[in-house]
Amino acid sequence: MHEAAWAKLDTPAEYFRIEIPLGQLEKAVPLLVQAGLNGWNCTLPHKIEMFRLTQVHDPTALQAESVNTVQIVDGKIHGWSTDAGGWSRAMSEAWPHSVPLGRTLILGCGGVGQSIARHLAHIGCQSLTLVNRDPKRAQILLDQLTPLVASRFPLQQVNWNPSSIQKALSETDLLVHGTTLGMKSDDPLPISKEWMNPPLRVYDTLYSKDFTPLVQAARERGCLAEDGLAMLLHQGALSFAIWAKKPAPLDSMRTALNLVTGRNL
Numbered sequence: 001m002h003e004a005a006w007a008k009l010d011t012p013a014e015y016f017r018i019e020i021p022l023g024q025l026e027k028a029v030p031l032l033v034q035a036g037l038n039g040w041n042c043t044l045p046h047k048i049e050m051f052r053l054t055q056v057h058d059p060t061a062l063q064a065e066s067v068n069t070v071q072i073v074d075g076k077i078h079g080w081s082t083d084a085g086g087w088s089r090a091m092s093e094a095w096p097h098s099v100p101l102g103r104t105l106i107l108g109c110g111g112v113g114q115s116i117a118r119h120l121a122h123i124g125c126q127s128l129t130l131v132n133r134d135p136k137r138a139q140i141l142l143d144q145l146t147p148l149v150a151s152r153f154p155l156q157q158v159n160w161n162p163s164s165i166q167k168a169l170s171e172t173d174l175l176v177h178g179t180t181l182g183m184k185s186d187d188p189l190p191i192s193k194e195w196m197n198p199p200l201r202v203y204d205t206l207y208s209k210d211f212t213p214l215v216q217a218a219r220e221r222g223c224l225a226e227d228g229l230a231m232l233l234h235q236g237a238l239s240f241a242i243w244a245k246k247p248a249p250l251d252s253m254r255t256a257l258n259l260v261t262g263r264n265l
């Protein structure tokens with residue numbers, strides 16, 4: 001997707017993957033800078049650590065307290081977060097009339113869940129419920145969001161247990177899934193299929209060549225559901241625009257993504 005975009009702009013550039021183990025990012029970043037990289041995307045589990053290592057934060061990074069896009073400018077590490085922007089564009093593409101957002105439940109308060117929750121605290125929704133396997137993480141996020149939301153809409157945390165999640169889902173219009181459950185083929189669904197009932201809509205930030213198991217299950221229950229492939233496209237296009245200093249050739253990126261996934265975004 002990125003290489004197709006650079007080729008479209010006739011710019012010689014390479015986008016490649018480097019795997020950095022958890023806990024090694026701090027050591028790796030100076031080596032990436034020394035190696036002369038112009039920038040990079042940073043993905044799980046490093047986005048929050050990358051925020052800490054960033055020297056100049058764009059407002060998007062400050063809002064998300066997370067960095068997924070880096071550019072090296074005069075030797076300094078500049079950081080952005082394009083996750084919420086990509087999610088927002090993907091949501092408008094999937095459901096053009098979905099704004100204002102209804103009662104929203106975010107399942108998973110890691111890097112992506114936190115970015116979307118902070119974005120919603122900014123743009124508003126009818127209500128926001130946070131659920132995370134480790135309740136301390138959801139509580140910390142809740143405490144950070146409370147002054148930002150400033151009583152404009154109800155904000156709550158619900159514990160990761162079946163009856164609490166099922167009840168919360170029965171009072172939810174939009175479920176945003178942001179855990180890593182579903183990345184491995186033998187992962188269980190993050191919630192029971194039976195808890196998803198129309199008119200609940202499901203946005204799974206995970207993506208796969210075939211729609212994710214959560215999306216498949218939600219659709220089988222008659223719910224509108226989308227996976228995160230369009231979010232991948234749009235957050236990537238926003239990153240590209242930062243590096244290229246011009247709008248990304250979205251059609252070329254979309255075509256490349258469709259080609260490798262066999263999907264029709």
Ligand SMILES: NC(=O)c1ccc[n+]([C@@H]2O[C@H](COP(=O)([O-])OP(=O)(O)OC[C@H]3O[C@@H](n4cnc5c(N)ncnc54)[C@H](OP(=O)(O)O)[C@@H]3O)[C@@H](O)[C@H]2O)c1
Pocket residue numbers: 043044045047083086107108109110111112113132133134137178179180181183205206207228229231232233235
């Ligand atoms: N479509 C896109 O463009 C896009 C962009 C970004 C991310 N994503 C997707 O979003 C997902 C999360 O990424 P991230 O950056 O937020 O990762 P992260 O910061 O590492 O957070 C992982 C989240 O998953 C939860 N989790 C992990 N294992 C779990 C389990 N066995 N049961 C329940 N919860 C579990 C964690 O809960 P604990 O706090 O309890 O560990 C945490 O909430 C990934 O699958 C990624 O592919 C998609």
